[in-house]
Amino acid sequence: MNLMIVESPNKVRKIKDILGAGWDVAASVGHIRDLPVKELGITMPGYQPQYELSSRGADVVKTLRARAARADVVYLATDPDREGEAIAWHLAEALKLKGAQRVTFDAITPDVIRRALTQPRSVDRHLVHAQEARRVLDRLVGYQVSPVLSRQTARRGLSAGRVQSPAVRMVVDREREIDAFVEVRHFGAELSFDSNSWRAQWETAPFLKKSTAAAKANEENEAPEARYILDEALATRAAACRACIVLTSANRIAKQPPPPPFTTSTLLQAASIQLRWKPDVTAQVAQRLFEAGLITYHRTDSQNFSAEALKEVRGFAAKRSLPLPPSARTWRARGNAQEAHEAIRPTHFESEQAGDDPAQQQLYRLIWLRAVASQLADAEWSVNTTRLQSPPQPAAGEERFTFKAEGRVLVVPGWKALTAKDDADEDEDARDGESCGKVPVLAVGAEPRAETGRVLHKKTQPPPRYTQAGLIKKLESMGIGRPSTYPAILKNVQTRGYLEDDRKYLRPTELGMVVVDALITRFSFVEYAFTRDLEQQLDDIAEGKAEYLSVVGAADERLQRELLALSRAPRMAAPPGSAPIWKPSSTPASAGRPAAAVVREAELPPKAKTAKKSTRKTTAGVGTERPTPRTGKATAAPADAPVRKPRKQQAPGAATTESAPIPCPVCKVGSIVLRSEDAKFYGCSQFTETNCRFSIWRTVAGRPLSEVDVAALCRDGHTGKLTGFMSKAGRPFEAALVLNKEGRVEFSFQPRS
Known part of the structure; x- marks a missing residue:
């Protein structure tokens, strides 16, 4: 008997039917372990995540362990992406599987x-x-910046996110562009011919005032008169033209290839535009279609099909007499695309309709049309372009006005015979409306006469607000986040009240603007270029081109410097007359806070006689087999090793004892400092220079440590017997503190001579 473990229970029955006798199929129901909710959960040095089984995960592990014990071979068939790979690793660790096989299918x-x-x-x-690097970085930012953000803005419960915050900033930046926009009213002219069957637009460029070279280099610096016609009388004279001479007239065939198959991003955009769905709804429906075996894996950035799928879709199109190009279509990979899986497509092209409910059927149809159309022949347009000129106007100083008409007609439908347009393109309808009608091909020198003319009253438009589809497109184009994370990001920023959906357009709330203003210029993670580069480094880790520790360590070191600088800054003033905005806190007040010693939580009986290890069931992450920062050599910590408690954020400032500075017992270079009056721990002054992470909490098990206690620990490795400690059960006890070989503080109950 073999056991296959998948993520979703919705897949179990179908896969079991496929595998048949001799197979057991079970589901992990997603992640079974994660970082602890009430604390940072990251151990220093090495940025080792400390995982805990969820309550559901504990039940799942118990069930799977029994089923795995009966299996000859266990196959880990979680989803074929980074999250799925991590779940497979967690399963192997939690179930203590030896020789488990990893398999993936899309x-x-x-x-x-x-x-x-x-x-x-x-x-x-x-x-x-x-x-793991993504999870740790997200935790470091969220748990350390969010409390500081709330303090700086005097608004409780605010949160910051490594990708969430740049997304909010995009919408805030756009809103401020709109607010700063100055409307310019200007004029154009249009002539109509042959009973208004075609029209010609006045070419205004020759009449615009000259710009300086510097202004031309930056269009925004150009004066309005250098870009637009502000003289209505001039436009009226152009519209009064009737007699015209043909300067040029030509016809060409323009080919329009079909849009590529859906990626995760373009599927989210298309469903938003065509079905008016929110991204998280699209993701859920696509997941159900995948689990039902109706579409391929829906988390992908590839625009290409497998060779097998290309053969299948071309065969289907030929059978249906749909127009095909001579060879199969492929698309060049985009800059940051991983292309681990093929583009989204139906698993069976013969099934034009599928799905268990209307939502599934709508999304499936969208995917089917796009997938088949992507391999069909180009659409062809007949494009006629004519340029006309008015004769000299003696009454207006021999003015000549030039007009241009361009019209197009679809002559070969190609892929448009199946679907009329690109469902993921919000602007296609607007572009189609720019045609000048059925423009004829005219002989050069011919003299068509305009029947009517009109002045066009125009005004410049501010940049449009983002729709959900538009924001997804912008995030992807800038390399911020990854498409599989976009639904959660957009849902999160709206749930937290930073953005609101106003008749399909996203607008920042006052709270969203406050958050962005508090973060911008203070934190790198809200800068687009930094976030994009960090995403690339995460991709490099996935490809084996970068090390976990170097990427996470560098990002966190920068974050610590920025947190340190911010803690010195004055608080932001609230807007006049505004009341604090109270929101449910997403970061527990106890986040990262130890209950006992600096790096270890002690659940101690009142009369314990020996130092005890933590009994907390926490498992170090895969990072326990990474190089240490100082030696570069791999260290392997067993899963049941004592757990270092997470550190809290560091704050600026320093404190010294009345005598000489206290030397750091770990790096031997720095001295022990208190980083600010409200800092929670003492730390090494060489934190940024040598990455020394030694620290001692100011309060241990409810007892504040004096600088004398800290000096004794660092110089002698132990204190004398101290009183005033309080156990988690609320019972007082006394003990000495000792510094072990790893620089960690422990309790000791043995008398010292």
Whole structure:
């Protein structure tokens, strides 16, 4: 009997039917472990995440462990992405699996699953490290910046996010562009011919005032008269023209290729535009279609099909007499695309309709049309372009006005025979409306006469607000976040009240603007270029081109400097007359706070006689097999090793004892400092220079430590017996504090001679 473990229970029955006898199929129901909710959960040095089983995860592990014990081979078939790879690693660790096989498939069909079983492998640690790095970075930013943000703005419960905050900033920046926009009213002219069957637009460029070279280099610096016609009388004279001479007239065939198949991003955009769905709804419906075996894996950035799928879709199109190009279409990979999976498509092109409910059927149809159309022939347009000129106008100083008419007619439908337009393009309808009608091809020198003319009253438009589809497109184009995270990001920023959906357009709330103003210029993670570069570094980890520790360490070191600088800054003043905005806190007040010693939580009986290890069931992450920052050599910590407690954010300032500075017992270079009056711990002064992470909490098990206590720990390695400690059960106890070889503080109950 073999056991296959998948993520979703919705896949179990279908996969079991495919595999048949001799197979057991079970589901992990997503993640079974995660970082603790009430604290940072990251151990220094090494940025080792400390995982805890969720209550549901504990039940799942118990069930899976029993089923795995009966299996000859266990196959970990979680989703084929970084999250899925991480879940597979967690399962292998929690179940203590030896020799488990990792298999992936991007479609739930018999052929695909059986082929996957012929290509088992081990868990890809690079992918796991990349997922872990993202999780740790998100936690470092969220848990450390959010409390500071609330203090600086005097608004409780605010949150910051490594990708969430740049997304909010985009909408805030756009809103401020709109607020700063100055409307310019200007004029144009249009002539109509042949009973208004075609029109010609006045070419205004020759009449615009000259710009300086500097202004031309930056269009925004140009004066309005250098870009627009502000003289209505001039436009009236142009509209009064009737006699015209043809300067040029030409016809050309313009080919329009079909849009590529859907990626995650373009599917989210298309469903937003065509179905008016929010991204998280689209993601949920796509997940159900995938689990039902109706579409391929929906988290992908590839625009290309597999060779097998290309053969299948071209065969289907030929059978249906749909127009095909001579060869299959492929698209060049975009800059940051990983292309780990093929583009989204139906698993069976013959099924034009599928899905268990109307929502599934709508999304499936959108995917089916796009997938088939992507491989059809170009649409062809007949484009006629004519330029006309009026004769000299003696009454107006021999003025000549030039007009241009361009019209196009679809002559070969190609892919448009199946679907009329690109569902993910919000601007296509507007572009189609720019045609000048059925413009004829005229002989050069011909003299058509305009029947009517009119002055066009125009005004410049501010940049449009983002729609959900537009923001997704912008995030992707700037390399911020990854498409699979966009639904959660957009839902989160609206749930928290930073953005609101106003008749399909996103607007920042006053709270969103406050958050952005508090972060901008203070934190790198809200800068677009920094966030984009960090995303690329995460991709490099996944590809084995970068190390977890170097990427996370560099990002956190920068974050600590910025937190330190911010803690010195004065608080932001609230707007006059505004009341504090109270929101449910997403970061628990106890986040990262120890209950006992500096790096270890002690659950101690009142009369314990020996130092005890923590009994907390926390598991170090895959990072326990990474190089240490100082030696570069790999260290392997067992899963049940004592857990270092997470550090809290560091604050500026310093404190010294009345005598000489206290030397750091770990790096031997720095001295022990108190970083500010409200700092929670003492730390090494060489934190930024040598990355020394030694620290001692100011309060241990409810007892404040004096500088004399700290000096004794650092110089002698221990204190004398101290009173005033309080156990978690509320019982007082006394003990000495000792510094172990790893620089961690422990309780000691043995008398010292």
